[in-house]
Amino acid sequence: MVTQSQVDLLRPASYVYGSWHSTLEGQTLLDAVYGRPVAVISSEGVNFGEALAYGRRAGGALRRMTFHERARALRALGTYLMERKEAYYALSTLTGATRRDSWVDIEGGIGTLFSYASAARRELPDERFWPDGRVERLGREGTFVGRHLLVPREGVAVQINAFNFPVWGMLEKFAPAFIGGMPSLVKPAPQTAYVTERVVRDIVASGLIPEGALQLVTGEPGDLLDHLEEQDVVGFTGSAATAAKLRVHPNVVARSVPFGVEADSLNASVLGLSVKPEDPEFALFVREVAREMTGKAGQKCTAIRRAVVPAHLVEAVTDGLRRELSRVTLGDPARDDVRMGALVSVEQRERVRETLAKLQSETRVLISGEATLLGGDRERGAFLDPTVLLCESPLTARGPHELEAFGPVVTLLPYDSHDDAVTLTKLGRGSLAGSIVTHDRAEATELVLGMASTHGRLLVLNRDNARENTGHGSPLPQLNHGGPGRAGGGSELGGLSAVRHHMNRVAVQADPTTLTRITREFVQGAQVQEDVVHPFRKSFDEIAVGDSLLTHRRTVTEADIVNFAALTGDHFYAHVDEIGAREGIFGKRVAHGYFLISAAAGMFVSPAPGPVLANYGLENLRFILPVGIGDTIRTRLTCKRRIRKDLRPGETRPTGVVEWLSEITNQDGALVATYDILTLVERARDAFDPPLADSSLDGPPLDGEAAGPAGEADRV
Structure with missing residues (x-):
């Protein structure tokens, strides 16, 4: 202290x-x-x-x-x-x-x-x-x-x-x-x-x-x-x-x-029409409204200012809030027994009181009062008790949708239909965050699609996500943290779109080889480098963008197709039914697409142990032309880009990911399939690797980041 x-x-x-x-x-x-x-x-x-x-x-x-x-x-x-x-x-x-x-x-x-x-x-x-x-x-x-x-x-x-x-x-x-x-x-x-x-x-x-x-x-x-x-x-x-x-x-x-x-925006939380007082969602709604009122003493730009409640549940919600708020202790936030502290200043408290007075021209007070203070000074400090208002004509009132009391204040807005609920949320003219509390998926869908155009973020809260959800007002760096209209029109502070906001986007036009040189990512049609050394025999440090291998040829036979069907259990008619295939879109039996990928791997893989440690994944697969019995295929494998991987705690073997462009062509040189392959490749230790005895600077895995060497979250 x-x-x-x-x-x-x-x-x-x-x-x-x-x-x-x-x-x-x-x-x-x-x-x-x-x-x-x-x-x-x-x-x-x-x-x-x-x-x-x-x-x-x-x-x-x-x-x-x-x-x-x-x-x-x-x-x-x-x-x-x-x-x-x-x-x-x-x-x-x-x-x-x-x-x-x-x-x-x-x-x-x-x-x-x-x-x-x-x-x-x-x-x-x-x-x-x-x-x-x-x-x-x-x-x-x-x-x-x-x-x-x-x-x-x-x-x-x-x-x-x-x-x-x-x-x-x-x-x-x-x-x-x-x-x-x-x-x-x-x-x-x-x-x-x-x-x-x-x-x-x-x-x-x-x-x-x-x-x-x-x-x-x-x-x-x-x-x-x-x-x-x-x-x-x-x-x-x-x-x-x-x-x-x-x-x-x-x-x-x-x-x-x-x-x-x-x-700051007049954010709303909607309690679904389908919710009953005995449902888990009812208790979740009451707790969430109370928490948003009292967290930071209501001083959050994402806090719930308007609670949109079915008209027949207003009394029940009021009783629930009264019970929930009665447990909130007010006072010196340095004390362990205090749940809600003060507003940031006396001046801020007076601004909230002024707004409250204006709001009461169209609302009435349901819950207020002066709680016992546990430490602090009631007059010189900036304390304000939680206050709940009711607006009985929310569709025609203006104050609750225009005036924000930036403190522990919420206004209940009764409604009778989903259309009315959506209209009430939109009267705030744009919000950072909104929430919908219901377990009825059809109701949730209708409300989300109705409210989406005027909100930066929407939380659907129910019994299924209650344990993990972060709350109505909690921003997440992975998601948009902005909103339209009154909320400012900003949407950049969420995920990598926030990074984009600080960068200039330029369109570069060039030939494929020049564009490859500029971007350091291989572009189809660019010049390649072929070497007597197989690319899979090179370490991450030795591989260069544009390194390429053109494989030998292989003619597809009927036995290939039959054996692949027997091995995989894939007996789709286009591969094994002569009559059905003749009447299909190809006019003949064709090889399985996944056979082509497997055959290509057999042509370009170097089987002996080496710096390539594992297949890391396959992306952007497209089958372009059919390959029939008697057609001949070959594959060109080209290094598309290189991605250095940081060592994780406990790892001692430095690696990188190499992305390869795989292009399968037929006897006429026409492209029949294309896809990207990711391989995990050993690299030399460098200046960015932590000492072998201490990987602590890499920190704990956060936000779903995998601790293992090939976790999905490490994919680029």
């Missing part, structure tokens, strides 16, 4: 152009629990133009790293921060957050680093650029082709964050920007900036990321937006009103600066 003497010393500084900058004078912040001075904060003296210019220059070092190098740095940084998390928890109590609230912010934020590191190593090439999509054939003869590439923007990712998640709010934006090769300039909200600053101090001290990859500005943003240039991007989290002002800033508009917004 942070003591008062420690509190008096908090003077969060800005970290810009390679050094820390602080001032003695500035805005005094009060802790949310007792109303005591906690920090003095200011951005006085920060040259915002210089900070942005420094980030653009320093970004060159970040852009010279490959995706996998950035991912390894991000993963090591996550491990480093996780070891120091208790210091962040101690500061977080001063913002009014309980340990549970802070877990989402602190460990959820650090977990985002692991998630993006895993996704980058799993799905992106070990290059500084990202070949995007397939190769497009632009000419009839195949000598003119095109492909899209993603490259890092040569600017700074300016990240303006809200007060409610000082750690996660920063790291959810920093991680994809870092993977995408863009340096970040973080501008946290002043109320909780001292928590953000402590994390940034540890990041800087770690030395794990290039200098300039992360800058921090505490205090006011000054003329920051005036210095933006065309290669910069802005990510904003906060109120819809502030977002509307910033995105039309003259310099942002003049320079066409991408401006991503995640704004």
